[in-house]
Amino acid sequence: MEWPISEVARMSGVTARTLRHYDETGLLTPSRTGAGGHRFYEERQILRLQQILVLRALGVGLPEIGRILSEQVDEVEALRGHRRRLLAERDRLDALAGSVFRAIAALEQSRKDGRPMTINRPENLFEGVEPSQYEENMREFPGLAAELGRRAAGMSQADADAAHRARTARMIRLAELMAAGHPAGAEPVQAEIDAQYRALAGLRAVSAEEYRAIGRACVDNDTWHAAYEAIAPGLAAYQHDAIEVYAAARLS
Secondary structure, X not given: OEEEHHHHHHHHOOOHHHHHHHHXXXXXXXXXXXXXXXXXXXXXXXXXXXXXXHHHHOOOOHHHHHHHHHHOOOHHHHHHHHHHHHHXXXXXHHHHHHHHHHHHHHHHHHXXXXXXXXXXXXXXXXXXXXXXXXXXXXXXXXXXXXXXXXXXXXXXXXXXXXXXXXXXXHHHHHHHHHHOOOOXXXXXXXXXXXXXXXXXXXXXXXXXXXXXXXHHHHHHXXXXXXXXXXHOOOHHHHHHHHHHHHHHHHHO
């Protein structure tokens, strides 16, 4: 049995344009190409597409997906591995949702009492957040990723966790400024962005365009976007806008 590209797009929710891109890059070759260039897919290609989409949902980039699929031999074992990853991701998201719920409850109680929020166990805010995800998604910025990898290799797990918590704490401070109604260009917001920039620049020189690209990744990179939105809805765009203001004012 085979399905035309339009039907595969409808079933999977993947656009025909994306399916054509997968074909052009060798990630998913159709079973045959008919007259007029129309692509058709059989069961084996549908199963491969499912694996691609599962790995994409887990935040794996397309080049890495291609490597994984080219190296796997047994499809059943591959699917079992994908299932294990999904279950682990489910557990991580459950923990992350719980930490966000506790943060919401603390914020709501502080507003009800008319006093600043007190976090009795700050480590709860970081449950479900994987320290490795930040470095993993820096692959879009190879120069910084290489330096991060070099630094991380010399870090103990405790140091790596502390660095990750410091980054997440900066995200939380930015969320508090957003909740307080400060525009992206406000001085306290720009001070936080400056601290973030200086942390990156401490690794290597970061140009205005590269910093803007990092700001865009906060919105466009699915994993980064989810991390920001888990802390506060709208935070990804707020971070992006604040970086744009900073880059235009201080780096141009």
